[in-house]
Amino acid sequence: MNAASGAPGAVVPPRPEASRPRLSVVVATYNRADLIQRLLHHFARQTLPPSDFEVVVVDDGSREPVAPVLEKLSLPYTLRVETQANAGAAAARHRGVLAARGDIVLITDDDMQVAEDFLARHLARHPPGSRNVVLGGIRPDPAISDMPLFERWYAWLNNRIAASMSGPKRRAHGWQLFTGNVSFRRADYVAAGGFDKSLGQSEDIELGVRLEKAGCRFEFCAAAHVLHGSDHTSYEKWLKRAHRYGVFDSRVADKHPDVPQVDPWRFLFEMNPLARPLLAAAVVAPEATRPLTEAVMGAARRADEAGYPKLAFMGTSVTYAMEYLRGARAEAGSLGQAARHVARFALSAGGPGQVRRLVQALQEDALEATRSEHHGHAGPKAVAAMVLTSDGYRVLALQRLREAARGLGIPMGNHALRVAQTALLGVEIGKDVQLGTGVYFVHSLGTVIGGDAKIGNRVRFYGNNTVGTAKDDGYPTIEDDVWVGAGARILGPITIGARSRIGANAVVLQDVPPDSVAVGIPARVFPRRDVDSE
Structure with missing residues (x-):
């Protein structure tokens, strides 16, 4: 040693x-x-x-x-x-x-x-x-x-x-x-x-x-x-930990307001509806409701002793959440500030926030896709033509609607839109795929993007492409401004570097550095010689 x-x-x-x-x-x-x-x-x-x-x-x-x-x-x-x-x-x-x-x-x-x-x-x-x-x-x-x-x-x-x-x-x-x-x-x-x-x-x-x-x-x-x-083994220390998590999760949420999963106020919307009045009471009157918290935990212990573990765990969850939200309320400083935090979460993660993000994404996609198609130009007429006539933009529009459905907790809506996307436009995009802004499908027919593949901004697919897994061991990441030639396949947990070009019918099984060209089966990788000209 x-x-x-x-x-x-x-x-x-x-x-x-x-x-x-x-x-x-x-x-x-x-x-x-x-x-x-x-x-x-x-x-x-x-x-x-x-x-x-x-x-x-x-x-x-x-x-x-x-x-x-x-x-x-x-x-x-x-x-x-x-x-x-x-x-x-x-x-x-x-x-x-x-x-x-x-x-x-x-x-x-x-x-x-x-x-x-x-x-x-x-x-x-x-x-x-x-x-x-x-x-x-x-x-x-x-x-x-x-x-x-x-x-x-x-x-x-x-x-x-x-x-x-x-x-x-x-x-x-x-x-x-x-x-x-x-x-x-x-x-x-x-x-x-x-x-x-x-x-x-x-x-x-x-x-x-x-x-x-x-x-x-x-x-x-x-x-x-x-x-x-x-x-x-100390119940009191367990409650103190719950309180501290409420305090510090609030600080994490302030650092990352774009990530609703770390916002402590989500529990007011995600917990069982029967528990929400108890949680709200703990926020409105933190000290006065402590006997209520003890009563909930007492009921949980009795359920445990009687052989009802699910009820016992439900009661314990409510007990923890009440103390956790007391911590979040303490960090907020006042009931008014806590109410503003709750409203912020509701607007960003709820229905209004989803609609706002959907509209913004559709606008950004139209601009970026138009610039990609017209060599950087995006005048009003060109953008209108893109929105009204391009199948590539329709793929993106349906994808943004799917993302909004997921965010609103409507899985059947996401599934129905996925079916429509495949049937009408010939492209199959998995439910966990992340598409960047302005991804453009020059020809969408026959393209499959699976698993949790990550596609960067302004990536161009020329049709009949596969972005998937080689041996069920992960999916690709494609960075910004990559072009994927017709018939090309990108397989496995690999990364295609920014601004690279994947040749037609290439089969890519290894990482491709930025500013590279990949051609052949399996693909060989070469530096791009035309970077300065674009």
């Missing part, structure tokens, strides 16, 4: 390139010497060769420093220990990532347990050139039945979150990032600015939102799971 204890602010010198591990595991710990030792012994049994990974433990100011204890362990891999004054989990993890030497960083918690193939499964989801963020599964410890109701509720909630990301037609998002089990490229983390250390909670989802906005692809891997055995 190689252990080092760093003073706060110490800079760890990089290792020589030849000795760099492929993967760095970062674990923050605080007053949990026994648990961190258990986790380190689990890493000693990994199928991944010890030379391929390192573990960086950051002691966030434990009362009894862990470095002297960990230095005595005999482990087959490189272990380094960083020590800092207590600054919170976000600061500790940030320090660990900066000290990491691997290209891929995996973050987990000190109270987790992992299987022997845990690290190998994470690393397998990061092929060369990818920008994946891998969210692993979090399963409850088999001793979950001995835990209090509120901790069993937490395990139930994790299972629901995992189910929302599992399956071929579902995908993970940045706002689902949880530092209990996640891996990503160190370079992407650094480029995004790392954890916001000013956040006392929810720094993980805030980082996830920024990584997704920066173009990272999120995927869920249930097999790369951890067992979570909580040592939280």
Whole structure:
């Protein structure tokens, strides 16, 4: 074992390139010497060769420093220990990532347990050139039945979150990032600015939102799971955590008003209608309604004792949400400010916001598609002709209507529009595909874009194109201003760089750098020679 204890602010010198591990595991710990030792012994049994990974433990100011204890362990891999004054989990993890030497960083918690193939499964989801963020599964410890109701509720909630990301037609998002089990490229983390250390909670989802906005692809891997055995047994501390999450989620929402999934006021619209009056009461009269919260939790406990787990979890959810929204109300500062935040959410994420975004998207698509077709010119007559006569624009218009239907929670409307899009225009676009502004289908017939492919702005498809998966292992990302020739196929979790040209009938199976030309079967890649002329 190689252990080092760093003073706060110490800079760890990089290792020589030849000795760099492929993967760095970062674990923050605080007053949990026994648990961190258990986790380190689990890493000693990994199928991944010890030379391929390192573990960086950051002691966030434990009362009894862990470095002297960990230095005595005999482990087959490189272990380094960083020590800092207590600054919170976000600061500790940030320090660990900066000290990491691997290209891929995996973050987990000190109270987790992992299987022997845990690290190998994470690393397998990061092929060369990818920008994946891998969210692993979090399963409850088999001793979950001995835990209090509120901790069993937490395990139930994790299972629901995992189910929302599992399956071929579902995908993970940045706002689902949880530092209990996640891996990503160190370079992407650094480029995004790392954890916001000013956040006392929810720094993980805030980082996830920024990584997704920066173009990272999120995927869920249930097999790369951890067992979570909580040592939280205090109901009062559980309520305080709920309150803190309400406070800090409000700050995350202020940073990212364009992401409704991180707005704490969404619970007033998404929770069971029977629970909404209780939530509203907690916002209007935070202190006066505390006895009501205790009554709800008491009912949940009685349901649990009587053998009705669903009712017990529902009651626990309401209890948590009431305290969570008290935190959001405290951050708002007054009932009037809270009401303004609720109105902002309703206007941005509800019906009016969807209609406004739909109109804006249709206008922007018309302008960009016209510029693309007319070499940068977009006069009123040309735009009108595009809207009235172009099948390529009709594809986009139907796609924007589909997006609005999804945003309004009308899945059947999205499905009906998808059928119309295929039947009338001959193009098949999956429900999770992201189309940028001004994507132009010169000839739409026979084009298929599947899965969760991401298409940038002003991309041109010349017809009979396939953008899909090669072996059910992910879908392409096509950056801005790419032209895809007739009959070309782009397959797998690859990236086509901006301004590249894909030749007719080419089959592209590997990344294409920006300003390149790809031709042939399989495609060969060459630099573009005409970049300066366009």
